[in-house]
Amino acid sequence: MAPTILITGSTGYIGGTVLDTVVKQHPDYDVTVLLRNVPDDLNERYPNVHIVKGDYDSTDTISAAASKADVVVHNGNSDHEPSIKALISGLVNRSDSSPGFLIHLSGTGIVADWRTPDHLGKLNPKIWSDIQDLDTITTRPDGELHRNVDKIIQTAASENGEKLKTAIVCPPDIYGPGRGPGRTQSVYFPVFQKEIETVGAPFYAGEGTNTRSWVHIEDLMTVYLKLVEAAVAGGGGADWGREGYYFAASQEASQIDIAKAVGKILKSQGRIEDAEPKQMPLSTVRDMVSSWGIKDLGAYMFAANSRTRSDRVTKLFGYEPKAPNLWETMEADVLACLK
Ligand SMILES: NC(=O)c1ccc[n+]([C@@H]2O[C@H](COP(=O)([O-])OP(=O)(O)OC[C@H]3O[C@@H](n4cnc5c(N)ncnc54)[C@H](OP(=O)(O)O)[C@@H]3O)[C@@H](O)[C@H]2O)c1
Numbered sequence: 001m002a003p004t005i006l007i008t009g010s011t012g013y014i015g016g017t018v019l020d021t022v023v024k025q026h027p028d029y030d031v032t033v034l035l036r037n038v039p040d041d042l043n044e045r046y047p048n049v050h051i052v053k054g055d056y057d058s059t060d061t062i063s064a065a066a067s068k069a070d071v072v073v074h075n076g077n078s079d080h081e082p083s084i085k086a087l088i089s090g091l092v093n094r095s096d097s098s099p100g101f102l103i104h105l106s107g108t109g110i111v112a113d114w115r116t117p118d119h120l121g122k123l124n125p126k127i128w129s130d131i132q133d134l135d136t137i138t139t140r141p142d143g144e145l146h147r148n149v150d151k152i153i154q155t156a157a158s159e160n161g162e163k164l165k166t167a168i169v170c171p172p173d174i175y176g177p178g179r180g181p182g183r184t185q186s187v188y189f190p191v192f193q194k195e196i197e198t199v200g201a202p203f204y205a206g207e208g209t210n211t212r213s214w215v216h217i218e219d220l221m222t223v224y225l226k227l228v229e230a231a232v233a234g235g236g237g238a239d240w241g242r243e244g245y246y247f248a249a250s251q252e253a254s255q256i257d258i259a260k261a262v263g264k265i266l267k268s269q270g271r272i273e274d275a276e277p278k279q280m281p282l283s284t285v286r287d288m289v290s291s292w293g294i295k296d297l298g299a300y301m302f303a304a305n306s307r308t309r310s311d312r313v314t315k316l317f318g319y320e321p322k323a324p325n326l327w328e329t330m331e332a333d334v335l336a337c338l339k
Contacts, residue, residue, distance in 0.1 A: 001030075004030045004031075004068060004069045004070045005022060005029050005030065005032070005069060005070065005072075005228065005232075006052075006069035007031060007033050007034075007075070008072070008074045008087075009075030009077070010033045010180060010181065011037060011039060011180065011183065012182060012183050013174070013180070013184060013217070014075050014105060014174065014178070016179070016181055017180050017220075018075060018221070019046070019049070020181075021224060022073070022228055023046055026232075027048070029232070030050075031048070031049045032049065032065060033052070034052045034061075034062060035052075035053065035054075036053070036056075038053065041181065045181055056076070056080045059082050062086035063086045066086070066087045066089070066091050067091070067093050069094075070100065071100075071103065075105045078104075078106050079146055084153060085152060087102060088102065088153070088160075088164065092164050098234070099163055099164060099165045101235070102165070103167045103224070103227050104153055104167070104168050104169065105169055106146045106168045107170060108170055108171065108172045108173075108213065108247065108249070109144070109306065110140055110144050111128045111133075111306060112145065113305050114299045114300040114304035115296075119305050120210065120282055120299055121204070121205040121206015121208065121209075121255075121282060121303050123207075123210060124210070124211075127309050128307065128309065129247075129309050129311045130170070130312045131311040132311070134242075134245060138154055138242065145300070154241075165231070166241055167227050167238065167239070169220075169227070169246050170245065170248070171247075172213035172247070173186070173188050174186045174188075174216070175189070175214055175215075175216055175326050175330070176217045176323060176329050176333070177329075177336070178217055184336075186333070188301070189330075189336075191289055192302070193266065193271075193337040195289070196263070197266075201272055201274050201277065201278040202263035202272070203259060203277060203280045203285070204259050204277055204278075204280070205281070205285040205302065206303065208255045208259065210254065210304055211252050211253065211255075211305050212255075212305065212307065213252050213306060213307055214251050214252065214326050215249055215251075215321065216321065216323030216325075216326075216329070218322075218323040219248065219250050219319075219321040219323045220248050223248045223313050226313070226316075226317045237316065238316060243312075246310070247308040247313070248310055248313060249307075250325075251326060253326055255302055259277035260277055263275035263277055265330065265335070269338060285299060285303050286298045286299045
């Protein structure tokens with residue numbers, strides 16, 4: 001029988017690209033998507049994909065769908081607790097005696113240093129490894145970004161033994177065009193472009209040397225594909241449960257270098273008069289992106305460090321990022337924000 005795969009969040013940037021990747025690479029898999037909004041052309045684009053209608057609070061629907069899946073790839077909202085609990089409940093109640101696999105999308109916000117003032121606006125020398133720092137990453141304080149759901153997954157994995165195999169994919173900032181049926185843009189550039197146009201110039205706080213890791217969406221997809229294939233094959237060749245924690249970073253960039261590059265692009269489009277980055281008070285940067293309702297989110301987005309090294313995928317899968325780098329795709333990513 002064909003392996004059954006349930007994919008959530010597939011009208012989103014990451015989940016949509018996961019759907020497109022899995023369907024194209026494995027037409028032999030039996031794929032179902034859970035969606036609250038079904039794009040008009042979904043059937044035409046993916047004629048063999050089954051659709052379950054529901055949102056992340058439709059917990060009975062989610063559990064039922066997960067109970068029929070061999071592998072669940074959960075995307076879309078890394079912090080939503082009812083949906084992850086429902087997926088886990090479905091997977092551990094599968095009629096099949098083989099393990100159910102959960103591949104969950106988290107994010108490196110969990111190791112970002114935005115909560116303390118020490119390195120805001122300046123380089124933090126700490127680079128996190130998903131092997132050497134695993135103990136610290138998997139015991140981050142409750143308030144850190146994405147920790148609530150990471151914790152639910154890690155607890156469920158330790159309680160359910162061979163019945164449930166989990167992997168947490170923890171990408172840094174992602175760039176490059178997605179190719180799913182809905183959103184095809186990542187989050188950083190639209191948010192930065194909007195704030196730049198409000199300020200009237202590209203900006204940074206402090207020295208602007210705070211640095212974050214990045215990955216191209218296509219390089220991230222090589223990680224997803226390896227994990228889905230390993231799950232379908234019964235789990236061999238990948239780590240699951242406590243060790244199933246995967247960074248995917250391929251490069252780094254400082255806030256000031258990004259500000260310089262985006263400033264030039266926006267000036268060339270007549271969107272701002274001065275391309276030169278402006279130093280902004282940290283207190284002003286902190287309050288940016290306020291519409292998201294997360295206190296100090298501006299500090300996370302523009303003044304924090306989040307530096308990660310993808311040791312696990314390198315060790316297990318021989319990960320070699322091949323996609324164009326951040327600077328090569330930046331113009332297209334920024335121009336896409338202006339459409
Ligand atoms: N993009 C990045 O750079 C990045 C990096 C690391 C981690 N992450 C994390 O990854 C997650 C997804 O990011 P993304 O950029 O792919 O987001 P996105 O493009 O906004 O996609 C969100 C997806 O989740 C679905 N969704 C959200 N809430 C839902 C609900 N209550 N019920 C049903 N479906 C729901 C959306 O469906 P609709 O189309 O119906 O709205 C859409 O399919 C986020 O939690 C983010 O923090 C993102």
